[in-house]
Amino acid sequence: METQDLLKLALVQSDIYWEDIPANLAELEEKLDRLKNEADIIILPEMFSTGFSMRPEKISEPLNLVTTRWMRHMALATGALVIGSFAAREGNSYYNRLMAVSPDGTYEHYDKRHLFRMGKEHEVYTAGTRKLLLTWKGWRICPLICYDLRFPVWSRNLTADPYDLLIYVANWPAARADAWKTLLKARAIENLSYTAGVNRTGSDSSGVAHEGGSAVFDFTGLELLLLENTPETAIVTISRQELSDYRTRFPAHLDADSFGIIE
Numbered sequence: 001m002e003t004q005d006l007l008k009l010a011l012v013q014s015d016i017y018w019e020d021i022p023a024n025l026a027e028l029e030e031k032l033d034r035l036k037n038e039a040d041i042i043i044l045p046e047m048f049s050t051g052f053s054m055r056p057e058k059i060s061e062p063l064n065l066v067t068t069r070w071m072r073h074m075a076l077a078t079g080a081l082v083i084g085s086f087a088a089r090e091g092n093s094y095y096n097r098l099m100a101v102s103p104d105g106t107y108e109h110y111d112k113r114h115l116f117r118m119g120k121e122h123e124v125y126t127a128g129t130r131k132l133l134l135t136w137k138g139w140r141i142c143p144l145i146c147y148d149l150r151f152p153v154w155s156r157n158l159t160a161d162p163y164d165l166l167i168y169v170a171n172w173p174a175a176r177a178d179a180w181k182t183l184l185k186a187r188a189i190e191n192l193s194y195t196a197g198v199n200r201t202g203s204d205s206s207g208v209a210h211e212g213g214s215a216v217f218d219f220t221g222l223e224l225l226l227l228e229n230t231p232e233t234a235i236v237t238i239s240r241q242e243l244s245d246y247r248t249r250f251p252a253h254l255d256a257d258s259f260g261i262i263e
Contacts (some may be wrong), residue, residue: 002145003137003138003139004040004136004137004138004240005239005240005241006216006237006238006239006240007040007041007165007235007237007238007239007240008038008040008041008135008235008236008237009039009040009041009043009196009216009235009236009237009238010035010038010039010041010043010080010233010234010235011043011196011198011214011216011225011227011233011235012028012031012032012042012043012044012198012233013045013199013200013201013212013214013227013231013232013233013234014027014028014031014045014119014200014201014231015046015051015060015200015201015202015203015231016047016048016049016050016051016158016171016200016202016208018050018051018052018204019051019053019058019059019205020050020166021049021050021052021059021066021067022261023064023065024048024049024050025049025066025070025083028044028048029070029074030072030225031233032074032077032078033077033080034233035078035233035235036077036078036079037078037079038078038235039080039235040070040080040081040107040136041080041081041082041136041141041167041215042044042078042080042081042082042083042169043083043084043169043177043196044082044083044169044198045084045169045170045171045198045200046084046085046096046145046169046171046197046200047085047087047096047171047220048084048085048086048169048172048200049084049086050069050086051070051118051171051200051204051205052092052171052204053077053087053134053205054119054120054121054124055124055125056087056089056094056124056125057094057157059084059087060078060087060088060094060179061086061087061088061089062090063087063088063109064087067086067099068099068107068189068263069145070099070131071084071101072101072102072105073097075101075102075103075104075223076080076103076104078103079103081100081101081102081103081136082099082100082101082105083098083099083100083101083143083167083169084098084099084100085097085099085112085145085168085169087124087125088089088109088111090216093126094095094124094125094126095111095112095125095126095128095234096099096111096112096121096125096145097109097110097111097112097171098106098111098112098132098143098144098145098169099112099139100134100136100143102136108132108134109127109133110128110131110144111127111128111133111146111179112125112127112128112141112144112145112147113129113131113144113151113154114125114127114146114148114150114154115130115147115171115174116146116213118179121147122212129167129263130174131154132253133161134161134235137197138240139164140161140162140163140164140165140167141163141164141165141166141167142155142157142163142165142166142237143167143168143169144166144167144168145168145169145170145200145224146162146168146170146171146172148168149168149179149180149183149184149197150170150179151172152186152187152190153259153261154261155187155191156190156191156256157191157192157193157253158256159216159253159254159256162193162253163191163193164193164194164240164243165193165194165195165238166187166188166191166194167196167197167198168184168194168195168196168197168198168235169197169198170198170199170200171199171200171204171210172197172199172210172213173209173210174209174210174211175209176201177211177213179217179224180197180199180214182212184197184215184217185217185223186221187222188217188218188219188221189217189221191219192218192219192243192246192247192250192252192253193218193219193243194218194219194238194243195217196214196215196216196236197211197214197215197216197239198210198214199213199214200212201229201230201231202231205227211228211229212227212228212229212230212231212232213226213227213228213229214226214227214232214234215227216238218237218238218242218243219243219246224236224238235236249262
């Protein structure tokens with residue numbers, strides 16, 4: 001596929017009804033309906049259909065059930081790649097699973113590798129073992145989930161198979177909002193990549209507050225967008241040519257260390 005120079009990212013920053021899949025999907029469908037033919041990629045928060053729940057026995061779904069079918073429907077309706085995570089079930093195991101769904105109904109998935117220990121996520125969900133690199137309209141994209149943001153080795157752009165856009169979907173608490181913004185900017189700079197992070201707003205059932213702060217940074221760390229603490233949808237246009245030109249002028253990636261991750 002020929003690379004499309006300009007890519008429009010729609011960041012859907014929303015509050016989330018606690019463990020209420022029908023309510024969340026209905027509200028999000030209204031928001032996404034307004035994005036028809038307006039964006040190339042639509043990015044939703046982590047566990048957008050339930051909130052960051054540690055009760056997967058109640059909220060989880062197998063693939064190709066309600067949430068997956070809804071994402072396929074919305075990708076077709078909007079003409080965009082739709083990205084977000086939900087609680088997935090496979091046999092007796094549960095995963096915080098990110099789905100990237102294309103308008104033609106095909107999809108790829110990534111299971112969150114770094115499970116949030118302080119929230120006991122590692123006690124109920126199974127960690128993923130592989131990083132996903134996908135291609136959309138000629139762009140190479142690496143989508144990750146929330147706590148993964150704190151681990152630069154897992155996020156690292158490798159010269160042999162580089163990505164152009166790094167995406168994080170999140171339920172990142174307000175108490176660590178400064179870390180959210182700082183780490184998004186750092187990941188953009190060190191990986192010579194556009195970096196987008198989409199967070200939720202509102203509070204969960206335990207009273208943990210989330211203040212949004214969804215953002216996009218360019219490959220130099222320049223802030224292209226920073227949302228405030230309200231449900232909001234915003235579109236940002238990024239340029240593959242500008243990224244390529246900068247990498248040519250400042251090829252720091254050529255001096256990166258080679259390494260492999262040992263399981």
